[in-house]
Amino acid sequence: MSIDITTLARSLDGAGEVRPAQDTDTVDGVTAAAVARPTSVEATSALLREATGQGLVTVARGAGTALTWGVPPERVDLILDTRGLDRLVEHEAGDLVVVAEAGLALKDLQEEVGRAGQELVADVPRERLEAGSTIGGALATAATGPRRLQRLALRDLVLGTTVVLADGTVATSGGKVVKNVAGYDLAKIMTGSYGTLGVIVRAAFRLHPVRPARRFVLRTAPLAEAAELARTVVASRLAPAAVEIDRPAGSDEATVAVLLEGTEEAVAARAEETVALVGGEIGEPPSWWARLPGGDVTAKATATLTGVADLLAAARSSEERHGASVALRGSALGVLHAGLTAPAPDAVAGVLADLRAAAPSPREGTVVVLTAPAELRDGLDVWGPVAGLGLMRGIKEQLDPGRNLAPGRFVGGI
The missing domain is CATH 3.30.43.10 (Uridine Diphospho-n-acetylenolpyruvylglucosamine Reductase, domain 2)
Known part of the structure; x- marks a missing residue:
């Protein structure tokens, strides 16, 4: 060309x-x-x-x-x-709202709003945050992290977006105040679309006050017990900010890490109550917190709250079946990442099939490959079963009829 x-x-x-x-x-x-x-x-x-x-x-x-x-x-x-679009356009601290351009690094935005004792709860993987992940990149890949349990995912904190379509049309939806949600769907369809529908150039977000104290409660247990303990904390009145599970490759056990945030007195009391409820001990943040598990292949696995135990069990049995290593880490709410290392492409495919069998439908869960070496990715079903593919293709046809924006990068060749 x-x-x-x-x-x-x-x-x-x-x-x-x-x-x-x-x-x-x-x-x-x-x-x-x-x-x-x-x-x-x-x-x-x-x-x-x-x-x-x-x-x-x-x-x-x-x-x-x-x-x-x-x-x-x-x-x-x-x-x-x-990254030429890197301005913090507006920060209304009194309204807990920030407007920023898409090329601004998340860590720079956090530093700016942090001066007012506020934060954008965008717990993107720490590897990405430290490498300068931008607002637009986090939205385009639907980044999420531990604290979505209590304060939802990044897409749910978007009040409005400005997007440039392939033909140069500037489309704006939503606003910059919490009560104005007109056009909010545009932000949702752009989030997680990998830049195939439009280029996000600006976004407004709802902020949260930084909570002054935090505690971690850690408990390691056999896989089924760990999943049950995590569900118990989620369903309790302890109001955890996050409940994460880490199952190292090859292990029959998993660690449950509970994050509690709030005032010093309240957090200290809730931490003791958490220990009384599930055992374990109060400790430092685990080194793996908000990091992706290592492996040749990284996948995102989602499940229902009760389906997390099935994913943990599937990872362990799949290792034995295919001679692979499968680390699993993420939210007890059912959004986890898997790190796979396998001896051959057919073994990777076998592990993915096992994990997808534990999350058997788009309604009950999905397993999507995020990264893989070319020699392993070729021939893999990267996306797995996808609900609403016809609707997605219709949106692509409407917003980018000439397929000028990252064609083929998203599900179904979109």
């Missing part, structure tokens, strides 16, 4: 730059031809209008911490580097 870089650069009207791609400018192994970094929403709109007019395929990139997640795009002509 021929690219007119001069015209692309001219479309920015001085608000950004366009350059030829370098060897490192790839998206999951697919090499780009050019990289653009607009510095305003208007420039982003003009750039996409010109790129689509040239018939180019554009892929948005923030810090690149999840560019290997999902499936490689069919091709990449232009990488749109969102």
Whole structure:
């Protein structure tokens, strides 16, 4: 595909730059031809209008911490580097609301709102956070973490978004106050779409006050007992901020870690009550907290609250069946990550099949491969059973009829 870089650069009207791609400018192994970094929403709109007019395929990139997640795009002509859109637009501390551009690093946003004793409860994996994961990247991959148990996932904290479509249309939904939820669905369909529907350029979020004290209660137990203990804490009146389970590869046991947040006096009392309820001890944050498990392949496994025990059991039995290592870690609410290491592609496929059998339908759970080496990913069913695929394809057709945004990167070739 021929690219007119001069015209692309001219479309920015001085608000950004366009350059030829370098060897490192790839998206999951697919090499780009050019990289653009607009510095305003208007420039982003003009750039996409010109790129689509040239018939180019554009892929948005923030810090690149999840560019290997999902499936490689069919091709990449232009990488749109969102880090030129890095302003904190507005912080209404009194209303617990922040508006920021998509290229702003989450850790920088947290530092800014933290000065007012507030936080965005966006517990993205620590590896990504430390590497500069951006607001747009976290939304595009539907990042989530331990504290979604009490304060929901990142997508639920979005009050409004501004998105640029492939033809340059700037679409805005929602608002910046909690009571205004008009157009909120646009934010939801963009979240987790891997940049295949539009480029998120700005978002407004609901913040929470930072709670002054926290305690961790840790208990290690056999797999079925650990799952039951975790359910017991979730169903209790202890109001945990998070209940996480860590099952190391090859182990017949799992550790349950309960996070309690609040005032010092209340947290201390609730921690003692938690120990009385499930045993264990009050301790330091575990080293694995909010980190992805290691392995050649990383997958995201979801289940119902009662289905977590089945996933833990499936991981253990699958190891024995396929000669694999399967670490499992995540929320007792039923959102976990698996780290797989297996001797051959058919063993990886076998482990995925076992885990999917424990989460037997999109209604009851799913298992999706996030990352895998090319030699293991080829031939794998990365997405597994997916509900509403026809509806998703219809949305893609409506918002990006020319398939100019990261085609093939999302489920069903979207």
